[in-house]
Each structure stands twice: as structure tokens, then as C-alpha cells.
Amino acid sequence: MEKRNFRHPQIFHSTEKFWLGLRDRKFLVQRCKNCEEIFFPPRSHCPKCLYNEMDWVELSGKGTLYSWSEIHIPSRNFDVPYVIGIIDLEEGVGRMVSKIRARVEDLRIDMPMKIDYEDAEEDLTLYVWMPAQS
């Protein structure tokens, strides 16, 4: 069995398009084909009407910093220190927990943030958020 890398997400059917989008530098989320609700994170059923067929639409990749913390005691396989945060998406369709790329002295709660992409492996790109002005 392949050794699992805890720094990488497990990718499943309902979330695959999201991860494929990141490889193309696109922040794709689901839109319900029944009620047109747009939401993050991707899932198998619409959180509003529970329908199970979705389109994919691209978001702006902008948001604000709901909160953050610099981590000094890590989970396994992470090098410290690193910063994690919660981002409120600009479109108001949800919230992301994410690695944050910034100097901690530059971070302020509610500041504008933007998404960026990091190639982790040949076929895997991860997201990271950073201050919009940087």
C-alpha cells in the first residue's frame, strides 16, 4: 500500500474537479443544477436542496481573513512554524481552512486576501492564501 502523505488531500469523485481546477490555476466550486446554489466545499449533494448534479463555476479567488494562527507544535510531517487561517470567500458561498503565506506581522483579521497555487507533486496542486496587497 502506498504510504499516505498527510500533507496532501485524499481526492474522491465529488471533489476531483476542484483539484483538477487548481492544476489549471482555476478556483472551481460547485453550482447546484436544480436550485443554482453555489457553495464551498465541494460535496456529493447540494447543501440547500440535496440535489446531486452540479455544474462547476469559477470564483474570484478573493476573500477576507476570518482568523489565523501561527503553528509551533505541528501535526505529523509538517515543518514549523507555519501559518493556518480561515478565509471567508468574497462571493459569500463558504469558508476555507488554508495554509497562509505571509509574514505574521502583516496579518490582520478581516484583511483582504487572495488565493494562490502551489504545485505539490506532478499531478497535484494545492491552494494557499496570502494578503491581497502582496
Place this chain on the structure above:
Amino acid sequence: MSIRDVAIVGTSMTKFGRSNKTELEMFAEAALDSIYNSDIEPKNIEELYLGNCAGAINEGQVNMCAHAAEEIGLHQIPSTTFEGACASSAVAFIHAYREVAAGYNDTVLVAGTERNMTLRPTGWATRVFQCSADQRYTQFTGLTFPGIFAMAANRYMKKYDISKEAGEEALACVSVKNHHNGALNPKAHLQKEITIDTVLQSPKVADPLKLYDCCPFSDGAAALVLTSAEKAKKLTDTPIYVAGVGQSSQGSLCTQSDITYPIGRAVSSKKAYKQAKIEPKDIDIAEVHDCFTSAEIIAIEALGLFERGHGWKAEKEGETAVDGKLPINTSGGLKAKGHPIGATGCAQIHEIVEQLRGDAGKRQVNKVEVGLADNMGGEFGTITTIILRR
């Protein structure tokens, strides 16, 4: 639905901290002690409800419930493991309570057991805890449990316009108070007094939380015997009644709103208050889920025990001390009593029972009629509220 009154007639917990026993053996120690001190015979136990979270990962023991029943000679009784992360044994308690209340059973055993201290290094334990966060969208980011409660603390300070210095001092006050209580509890993992400086000068874990803002990884077990009120009166002069229970669930942190006021906790506690026909102001003592110092402040506000935005001041001004307006975590809480995750729910109830019976020794609170136990599993994923009365 008509339900009958249910009472706790036996209770026990092992000394929390470092144990050389397995989870099953710690369970057996607490279970048999709770059965013997309830004045019943083991053969009178009709069913076992066991809380355990990570035995499968840590000890390689799946289906622990079956082995647990056999371990204490309860052959062939129904036995079930309940898993709700750090709230595992409170969830087990609620299910046990319901079945006795509904009349399916008369006398049952509820227990929780977990070995968190003696197994692997901190990185492994942090990873195991992290497993209760959303596997699809949060675990791989490196989000840790201290990280979640650090973010909640930072948001709280922003929301109520508290300076970093004042905020960190209030967090330290929670730790100092819980260590003080733990020093009076012979079963506590950490039985030593500390000062605000001990906390502020301890190593950073997840800013603003430091080592002394975090509960320890502990080994331990706790157990309770529940029976119908009718039978309880024949067994003891001090039956402790279950007045109300509540439970709620929430999904990924990505789907939650205000992490300084978990709505699931408000929902759960409202159910419990309603059943008990009381209001938060009627609570005399509470054990709340202080896995981190910020978690205690968040808990006492969401439970309605303190006004929103005022919890941090209450901690600073001693309102939550054993001799304060509303004593919180007289046992030492998870912070000092310790946190063997699957055992914590039952251990909180154990403390409330001791207080209601007047058996809490040096940390006994005067005139306790009603007590509340608040247990939380995962990223506010599973929340339970259990209200007990004399």
C-alpha cells in the same frame, strides 16, 4: 412520550495521568469500583455503554465493547462502543440514560477509557486528534486542534476589542484557576499550582496559545452506574438524578459560522435546560470542555452561563473559582485533571456527582443543587450537555 426518572448510584475514575495498563484494564478498574460502590452485584448490570475514541488506532483494538464486558465478567450482555471523539463517553451516557428512562433497561454501566499519554510522541497524538477534523478539506492543511482554538481566541479578541496582552492574561487566568483546582484533586493528572507567568513564559504551541494553555494527553478511565429512580432510592441515600440532556452535531469548520459562539453548543444546552425545566442562572457548578483555555471561555458563554463577550473578564475576576459566583471546572478540568479523550465525558459527570453528594473534599463548593457537564468532540463536531441534580 413518558419517561421515568433516572439516577446515578455509582461512580468512579482512575487516577488520570500515566498508566501502565491497557485501555481495557483501566476500564475494568473504574467499572468494578463504580459497581461495588453502588452496592449492586455485577450480575445486575444489564447493558454496557462504552466510550472510546482511538483504541483502534492507538492499541489496534477494534470492537472494544465486547472485550470490555467480558473483562469484568458481564458475559453475553449487550455492549456497544460509542465514538464521538473527545465526547465519546458523554454520548454513551446519553444513550444509556435514554434506555433506562424509556424502560428498556433498569440498571446499566456507562464508561469511557483512553490511553493518550503512554503511546507515541506528540506528533502522533496531534495527528490522531486531528483525525476528527474534516478529512476532505481541513486535515491536510496542517490545521491542529490547538490551531482551531487559537483561531477562536484571536477572533474573540478582535470581536470584543481585547488587546493581545489582556487576552493572553485572561487565558492564563483560566489555566491558573484550573491548576489550582487540580492541585486539590487527588485523581488529577497535574496536581501543581502555577502562576500567570508560568503560562505566559511557556513555549508557543499555536499563537496565542502556549503549552500551559493546552490540556495534557492523559491515560485514564471513568465509569458510572445508572438505574431507575425507584431502584436508586433503595440503594443509596444520595441518588443523583439526571435532570436533562442535550446533544448536537456540526460539520466541517468550513461550514460553521461564529467559532467564538458554536451554535451547536447553544442548541444542545437549550434542549437540556428545557428538559430540566431550569435556566442557565439555576446552575450552581459546571464542568466544561477546556481542552484549551480559550475553549473554556467560549463554552461558558455559549452555555449561557456568562454573557457573550464577558467570559474572559469573569475568568480574570475570579467569578469561576471554587469560591466564585459560578465555579467552573472544580475538578481541574481537562487542563489539570487531564484528558484521556474517551474517558473525559464520564469523568466530568463523576466530578458533578461528587460535588452534588458533598464528597468533593478540599474543592467542595457550598450549597450545590444543580450541576452541568459540557463535553465537546472534534472541531465543535459533537457537543453534549448533561444536567444533574440532587
